[in-house]
Amino acid sequence: MTLPLTQQDRALVRALGQGLPLVPRPFAVLAERLGRSEADVLARLREWRQSGILRRLSAYVRHRREGYQANGMVVWDVADGAIAAAGARLAASPKVSHCYARVRTESFPYRLYAMVHGRTRDEVQAEAARLSCEAGLGEFRILFSTRELKRSDPPLFAEEEGL
Amino acid sequence: MGRGGGRAGPRPPIRGERAAGRAAGTHTDSLGDAPGRMDTTDRNLINRLQDEIPLVERPFAAIGEALGLSEGEVLARTQALAAAGTFRRLGASFDARQLGYVTTLVAVRVAADRIEAVAGFLRHFPDVTHNYEREHEFNLWFTLVSRNQARVEAILGELHQQFPEAEILNLPATRSLKTRVFFDMTRP
Numbered sequence: 001m002t003l004p005l006t007q008q009d010r011a012l013v014r015a016l017g018q019g020l021p022l023v024p025r026p027f028a029v030l031a032e033r034l035g036r037s038e039a040d041v042l043a044r045l046r047e048w049r050q051s052g053i054l055r056r057l058s059a060y061v062r063h064r065r066e067g068y069q070a071n072g073m074v075v076w077d078v079a080d081g082a083i084a085a086a087g088a089r090l091a092a093s094p095k096v097s098h099c100y101a102r103v104r105t106e107s108f109p110y111r112l113y114a115m116v117h118g119r120t121r122d123e124v125q126a127e128a129a130r131l132s133c134e135a136g137l138g139e140f141r142i143l144f145s146t147r148e149l150k151r152s153d154p155p156l157f158a159e160e161e162g163l
Numbered sequence: 164m165g166r167g168g169g170r171a172g173p174r175p176p177i178r179g180e181r182a183a184g185r186a187a188g189t190h191t192d193s194l195g196d197a198p199g200r201m202d203t204t205d206r207n208l209i210n211r212l213q214d215e216i217p218l219v220e221r222p223f224a225a226i227g228e229a230l231g232l233s234e235g236e237v238l239a240r241t242q243a244l245a246a247a248g249t250f251r252r253l254g255a256s257f258d259a260r261q262l263g264y265v266t267t268l269v270a271v272r273v274a275a276d277r278i279e280a281v282a283g284f285l286r287h288f289p290d291v292t293h294n295y296e297r298e299h300e301f302n303l304w305f306t307l308v309s310r311n312q313a314r315v316e317a318i319l320g321e322l323h324q325q326f327p328e329a330e331i332l333n334l335p336a337t338r339s340l341k342t343r344v345f346f347d348m349t350r351p
Binding site for chain 1: 211212213214215216218219220221222223224234238241242245248249250251252253254255256257258259261262264268272278282286289290291292293294295296297298299301303304305308310330332334335336337338339340341342343344345346347348
């Protein structure tokens, strides 16, 4: 799954991490910074978008400030064979931002994880119950977040900064 | 190729100031918006910006076409929303695993009065991208985006050394089913 990226491509990944400039032709500005052409940068980004390396280019809303105060990590124990179908049901909810299957351990015996966001805890609770029912899943736990201790951008190719 | 809007769009400074005023909280429109920093157009715009910035030469013109706004107005409103702090930035989300990184979620069970110390220790690693306190006996949850597996193990090893009393669970994903953050801003 790993694609070899050129040093130029890695610089493009880093540049995009800093955000798109708010100007009429933002990709031209990025391209100029990187010594590439606008067409070249756009072609590469479309390629990455197609292959899934670039998941999305979009605005990152400060959701807590905007009223989405409650955030719960909802977890279920699910048999391996049921993960794909249940996961697809969970993924369809607009209130679910992330959904993963993870390794199960004895001290935390769950397989399926969904991050559910809401304006209130009740909203998260209700959505978790609704999803659980709709996806044919049984018991669940909600781990509400009580404090954000760190949040930062992934350090993609950060060690090459300035090369 | 997204050349719908005028070259620079009708973009007199006053329009930007008006949009900034709305976004900064001096304006409530008549459509019953929440005591409001944003009018309906702002709310539709922020939803669109959260959805996807098109990969075309003039993305703001393309967004404007979809919303019935000029390129200049989209830019002015977007700048105002950014200045008001509604969104952090227009950024890219990459699949770190496809770029060769190792990612994982780690759960820690630690005494409540040690959480600050553990969080302080973790804060210095650029690999730690999210860290939350959660209501559970495993009360601290963080994500790692690391160069390789050895680096993940080194960080977890150090964590264990520093806090031998903590129970640490490494819970890598076996399958990614969704990563799409979207907060509907049209529902005040």
